Amino acid sequence: MSQVYNETSVSPLDLIAIGEAIVIIDVRKPAARSSSGLEVPGSVWRHPFDAVNWAGAFKGRRVVVYCVHGHEVSRAVRGLLEDSGIEARLIEGGFEAWRAAGLPVVPVELSDG
Template identity: 35%
Template sequence: MPVDINELVAAAQSRIREVEPGDCLAGEALVVDVREPAEFAQGHLPGAVNLPRGVLEFQIRAHPAVACRTAGSPAPASLPLLLYCLTGGRSALAADSLRQLGFEDVRSLAGGLRAWRNAGLPVSMD
């Protein structure tokens, strides 16, 4: 039986770890914005890299930010990742996909960029 998108996101959220905006470990994790490039250009978390949801699973291991952080260390699967989108749905699905691909330390930002902004946290335009 088909499910709707809300059920799909809820199922993914039950299998992943979500973190609240105030609890993010920005310095420890590679922050990945899974929105489209045009959305990223309108504002993003400071230090985030843009890897859209549509290509994330195909490009994550080859992305320069991943290669840079894992040089001389264990495989990229052990790299802490914090994923986010606008409201948390796409990032939950993306975190679940990466978990299935063997990434061990993946988190999704609960409520996404909208919750981040509502918490009064900084947004970068660079």
């Protein structure tokens, strides 16, 4: 998908090019996030299975979520956010696509979330 920001997803390179205020949320499961030890710079981690409780904090903001590969976890969270009235997309291919594109990563702050 080559559109910069389509209905459900955005490529890692297109996300960088957008240049607008977008909240990037890491919704990888705790074990996957911890074993990676890395995250997208500036992203915030939220537990994917608790999205119903934290979604409201992002009302009125454009949100992009990512999991490991951009499949079930981020798709489920994106759907819940959209159902809550929050404009949400996912990073195509997830964190692994971000890394494969050679984009910057930073160490996970294990104390957040």
